[in-house]
Amino acid sequence: MRLATYNVExxxxxxxxxxxxxxxxxxxxxxxxxxxxxxxxxxxxSDEDKAAMLAALETLRVFxxxxxxxxxxxxxxxxxxxxxxxxxxxxLAAPANAEPHIVATGRASWNGWVDLIVDPVDExxxxxxxxxxxxxxxxxxxxxxAESRPSLVKxxxxxxxxxxxxxxLVDGNDPxxxxxxxxxxxGIEIDWVRSHVDVPDPASDRRLFSRDCPVYRLLxxxxxxxxxxxxxxxxxxxxxxxxxxxxxxxATEVRAVYDRLRAAGAEFxxxxxxxxxxxxxxxxxxxxxxxxxxxxxxxLDAFSGLFDPLDVNRERPGSFQSCTIGNRLDYxxxxxxxxxxxxxxxxxxxxLWGTPSNVKxxxxxxxxxxxxxxxxxxxxxxxxxxxVDL
Numbered sequence: 551m552r553l554a555t556y557n558v559e560x561x562x563x564x565x566x567x568x569x570x571x572x573x574x575x576x577x578x579x580x581x582x583x584x585x586x587x588x589x590x591x592x593x594x595x596s597d598e599d600k601a602a603m604l605a606a607l608e609t610l611r612v613f614x615x616x617x618x619x620x621x622x623x624x625x626x627x628x629x630x631x632x633x634x635x636x637x638x639x640x641x642l643a644a645p646a647n648a649e650p651h652i653v654a655t656g657r658a659s660w661n662g663w664v665d666l667i668v669d670p671v672d673e674x675x676x677x678x679x680x681x682x683x684x685x686x687x688x689x690x691x692x693x694x695x696a697e698s699r700p701s702l703v704k705x706x707x708x709x710x711x712x713x714x715x716x717x718x719l720v721d722g723n724d725p726x727x728x729x730x731x732x733x734x735x736x737g738i739e740i741d742w743v744r745s746h747v748d749v750p751d752p753a754s755d756r757r758l759f760s761r762d763c764p765v766y767r768l769l770x771x772x773x774x775x776x777x778x779x780x781x782x783x784x785x786x787x788x789x790x791x792x793x794x795x796x797x798x799x800x801a802t803e804v805r806a807v808y809d810r811l812r813a814a815g816a817e818f819x820x821x822x823x824x825x826x827x828x829x830x831x832x833x834x835x836x837x838x839x840x841x842x843x844x845x846x847x848x849x850l851d852a853f854s855g856l857f858d859p860l861d862v863n864r865e866r867p868g869s870f871q872s873c874t875i876g877n878r879l880d881y882x883x884x885x886x887x888x889x890x891x892x893x894x895x896x897x898x899x900x901x902l903w904g905t906p907s908n909v910k911x912x913x914x915x916x917x918x919x920x921x922x923x924x925x926x927x928x929x930x931x932x933x934x935x936x937x938v939d940l
Contacts, residue, residue: 554688573920722762781823901928
């Protein structure tokens with residue numbers, strides 16, 4: 551059977567601020583979104599709080615600067631990054647001929663929030679994503695950055711010809727709708743799923759996982775049990791501070807999840823997903839360091855890259871954009887018993903354009919001919935897969 555992990559970067563819609571061509575372009579908006587919702591939770595709003603929230607709404611283009619001053623964006627859904635939802639109570643007064651001002655005195659005086667505006671994902675890129683999934687042919691597929699379970703079902707039904715009999719996704723902690731989910735073919739039963747979405751961060755008053763770290767217990771046709779631990783660890787963005795300490799704490803807890811499964815008798819365990827850092831980085835040491843019992847699929851002799859004859863895996867050993875070792879972000883880590891049963895594996899890159907700024911086709915792998923630029927790529931990530939004898 552084949553196991554794979556693939557960051558699909560949303561299937562049908564993604565936040566406008568998550569620009570696929572220029573990821574840094576939307577970072578100010580994402581930071582403003584986080585700041586607004588954090589301050590909006592304060593029980594009492596100071597003048598500084600109100601000024602910061604108004605500034606955040608301007609960065610999000612809920613308001614725009616005109617000759618007359620700050621005014622409501624007349625083309626909100628055309629070019630703004632977010633929309634302000636006021637469900638109950640009054641938060642804001644925004645007269646047409648005067649500066650907007652916040653009338654709410656604190657969290658208890660209104661009910662609402664800021665929602666990121668989403669745009670449809672390019673139709674060709676969505677078809678290319680489906681083509682990658684079909685060509686990889688995984689029996690069990692971890693999907694990273696999927697927006698919802700209904701989107702997985704729609705993707706499976708409309709673009710994959712109902713290849714998978716099971717699609718499951720548990721909503722995580724990222725309000726942008728980038729969660730981790732699972733596809734399984736017929737004959738593989740999802741016995742249970744255990745979410746870790748509410749695990750507290752020991753170093754803050756927030757939840758630990760940026761998305762979630764769900765564990766799926768799968769029952770295989772031959773009677774074996776397979777435990778899939780899905781991940782999308784903290785990003786590499788520095789917009790809200792150094793991300794490495796949080797990723798380290800997340801990796802430490804993922805390792806603890808694995809250790810608990812093993813202590814309970816689990817034999818075949820796969821820890822998979824987008825870890826958002828190169829393998830020798832200190833933040834991934836709990837999972838990939840010399841003291842880890844997990845076996846990295848990239849280290850196996852059987853990891854050959856069967857599906858892409860032009861793939862020079864040893865020269866381009868990564869999975870993201872240019873696929874250098876520094877861009878190895880996607881992983882399949884295996885318990886020793888499961889690693890011993892691996893018969894093949896690789897990184898499938900045919901849906902990958904490479905660095906978004908590239909104007910020429912990639913030369914180190916054979917991208918689908920329909921992909922003529924980063925906009926139409928299936929993803930910025932390749933799909934990582936292994937074949938196991940179970």
